[in-house]
Amino acid sequence: MLRILVLLYLGCEVTQCQKTCGYYNVTDALGVLEGSPRLIYLRPVKDWREPTYVTLDMTFRSVLDMDEKLQTLSSLMDIEMMWENQLLSWNPEEFCGISRVSIPESTVWIPDIYISETIEDNSLDVLFVHLYNNGTMQQTKTLNILTTCSLDLYKFPFDAQKCNLTFGLSTNPVNDVILASGFNADNITFLSKAAFTTGEWSLQNVQVFPRNVSKNGETWSKMIYQISIKRAPMMYVINLIIPACLLVLVDVASMFIPMEGGERLGFKVTVVLGFSVLLLILNDFLPNTDIPPILGVFCMVCLVIMIVSIIDSIFIAYMLHLSAVRPEVPHWLKLWVLKRLAFVLRIPTKERQLGSNILGAENTVVTEKAATLRELESSSSKQVTKEFKASIEIKLLKKLLRELLMVRQHLIVTKQEEEDKSEWHMVAFVLDRFILILYLITVALIAVIVVVVWAA
Template sequence: MVWKNEFISWDPNDFCQIHRVFVIGETLWRPDLYIYEMTETFSDSIDVLYFTIANTGYVSYSAPLRIISNCNLCIYKFPFDTQKCNLTFGPYVQPIRDILMLPRQNSTEINQIVKEILVSKGDWTLETINVTKETLYNAGEYYSQVIYEITMKRAPVVYVINLIIPSCFLVFLDLASMYIPTATNERLSFKITVILGFSVVFLILNSMIPNAKDVPILGIFCCVCMAIMVFSIFTSIATSYMHTFAETQQEVPQWVKIWIMKYLARILCFRLKPTEKNLIAVVIDDKNSVLGIKSEAETELRDKSRGTLKQDRAGLDIKLLKRLLVEVLKIHQQIVLQTLRNNEESDWHFAARVVDRLALIVYYIIVIIIFAILFVVWAS
């Protein structure tokens, strides 16, 4: 910082061409300069005691200073976020009538100087530094300030490799597990393994995200992905439960037949199964047709037996045919009963496939929406 002391000046010609001197500034006045965002000072900072005084009366004081300052972070776009932090220099006690603050360099000069001397760790990239002069009004007094607005951009490579790519792989892996057959328990165990791996990603995310009041879109993405993984586990449990009902040959409830096997299956473009009522009607018609053939054959044989009583061999054949028809009808009845039992089992499998396809479609829709929102937020 540089200021002018009106009580100090000399002619270099009178003092051996001395244009400046270095003195210990214990007796010199110095501005009441303060950094408003400073939260902590370091004891290992170098304290420079010497002031440079020019023959024109300008006094300059330069000293290195390590500062820890506060900054309002907006991590909604983490790890592709850009932060703007301020360093406000100004007097703490003396108002504007006593001290008027002016920036020594403009924004262009400061950006050029900083980019030449900046040593970065690699986590952040300096974008720009803007210098403005402001006036603060407080308690009836005006205070002069110089504000340095520092714009920094986060380097996202580490977070992309350690967080985003593993999260996407786990989501795609869980989505691919929806194609594992639900008749076995392999899908359920596989999904539980995937969700345990995603929990590890959550722990890494929690340790990497800085503390702020905003919730990052990456955290929302991980929460939604965890939620749909849990939802897919519940649907896998439901389909496995339906397959268990199919093995025990329990009757399908009426609401399952109406809402799942009829309406939901039609919405999801399934080929509808013939209902039990229609199947029984067809069977009854077939049985009546067989019984009609039987009665017609009996009438015809009765007429022939009356006309030809002497044909005993024909009568024996007729009795044999009657027994054969009775046995065929019994076999037909057993086939119908077995078909109905098989239909009960196939109905549970059909309902399980409908629920499984619904879960897959919902999974696809949610994943596409959350990825689209994620890319739009990061791209903007």
């Protein structure tokens, strides 16, 4: 009989333990699943003067997209919140050692945390939160959000950006809820780098700044996470910077194309069109800001120099045309270009004064010979009238001498015209080399400035 009573007692104890070993028993004992407004809508404290401390930790996982035009950042991150619910706790020994249960998020009070910079939220809803036996609650969720970010693109594409994520509460001031970080900045940076997916951007560090902000006569607790990321510039170097430098190099080399003909002008126009396409591509990446990127300034200066070189080619073609229409070079152009500018550029030029004297002397000789020939003709004609007869040889010699003098005079005039044309060519050459030197100095100077800015 005693044995039967013992067995019945043990059976009842086993049955009672089995009844209290499920998660339902814990939630039923706490009354969580009843949907009590006391648990859902009210801050879970026994004394309303005691604030609730919410520990907020963030792990930055990836940069999904960066829109430089709109200055927005699409990112992926994990956040973990922990706080104490003083109304929900139990003894694990009474429930077979159960120390944690998962309960629906809609059945308990959750801190109403938001991110100030959020434009669009594509995150998945979290359905459950973890409840520990000491009343600690834990919520972990993954955020896929689009936020605003003030971008500094002056060093594009070798730029580094800092974007802020400001976590705050919408209904509970600092007297009710205080935000705090469970980890320091070094731990958050280490965890974020371990989980970060490297693409166009690489994660540098994550800084944490707790702040209290006054608004409408009340103080609100804030947590600011500053994300420092750096761009991987290789794609832009290959697709943008190297083609721009090659086009500038080709345009410089086109200055050595002979000035005669229109090959140089057509080639330069083609290069400018190609460079304009690169500027359009660059414009698609950059926003409209008061401080343009140094790369845009470099490309714009190169485009201006290319346009100046095209104008120079047009002006040189016009001067070569003037050499045929107006052989004589104006005196002021000789003075400023052939003497002063050529001296500065160390370009040797021919002195025209000595050649002009020689031509003048030759013209004088030709004139004197022509006069002598006329005198000979007149004297010989008198002699013929006196003698009534002249030999055929003398007439042939006189005719031959007349033709030789005409040929000589024609050669002298032709030589003078060629020298005038050569002066126009020399003027064009000096101006062309001046533009080339100016081109090289400007491009080298702006290139050095760009490299120094990128390296700083």
